[in-house]
Amino acid sequence: MLQQYKRVLVAVDGSKEAESAFQKAIQVAKRNEGSLGLVHVIDTRAFSSVANYDTSMADKATEYADELLNGYKDDALKQGVTNVETYIEYGSPKTAITKEAAKAFKADLIMCGATGLNAVERLLIGSVSEYIIRHSPCDVLVVRNEDPVYKDDK
Template sequence: MKDEVSIMLDQHYLNILVPVDGSKEAELALNKAIAVTKRNGSQAHLHILHVIDTRAFQNVSSFDTSMVEQVSETAKETLDEYVQRAQTAGVTNVDYSIEYGSPKAIIAKEAPKEFNADLIMIGATGLNAVERILIGSVTEYVTRVADIDVLVVRTTTD
């Protein structure tokens, strides 16, 4: 038992994945992910992920590629700011990616493999209550399906 406890306390995460969607909860997760990455040393890597849910465009009758380009450009600007925030806080090994598709599948399965993540730090919820009822919580899905540790962030770093 003592060995198990010391292993848990000595856990170092070297590849931290933090999905962001612009919500307050995702910002909390990002702030904590920055702190955890710093605490795990210079070899730790922070990967910030934004998934553009392509299902959101399926019901738009006048869909054109400029809509996706506009959403992508806005996401890129925000992610550039997040990277700068992490670097200012002292995280030297940080990058981001923008993916397209189902946030649930990408965050839970695809991205952890692609980025060799050993921890997902995710906000408690990024959707409003009605969306959670209709399509289910991405966070809930990730905690059930991911093959790596998932830390659900509910509080600030204070």
């Protein structure tokens, strides 16, 4: 029997890879007449020590996340997805996506880009997408932005 994903959660951070995952998530949600969840995680670890002195950083990050998610939501609605929910999470993107957002949305599929905006974290402690694959409560689809290397092979 063919798996139909009715609750597709996609992690977005403004990167090209997240945009690719978002566009594919729209197609999956439409094809299965499902719901689309959009999650953006504000990595509070990046400015936790500064936030003690300047709370405007957290406010600006939340404002950016809200604008980003609303833009994605409007795009998904224009493309024909009828049910779109947005989530702003705080903390480590790895755990926020797999634990909080996936549970709150009741996701049966998580989609994410192969890489995101945080190259430093990826080098030091592993990628967010790798963590999602290993710890997700549901199926995961990692979307690559590049053309396949074999496309010119004949």
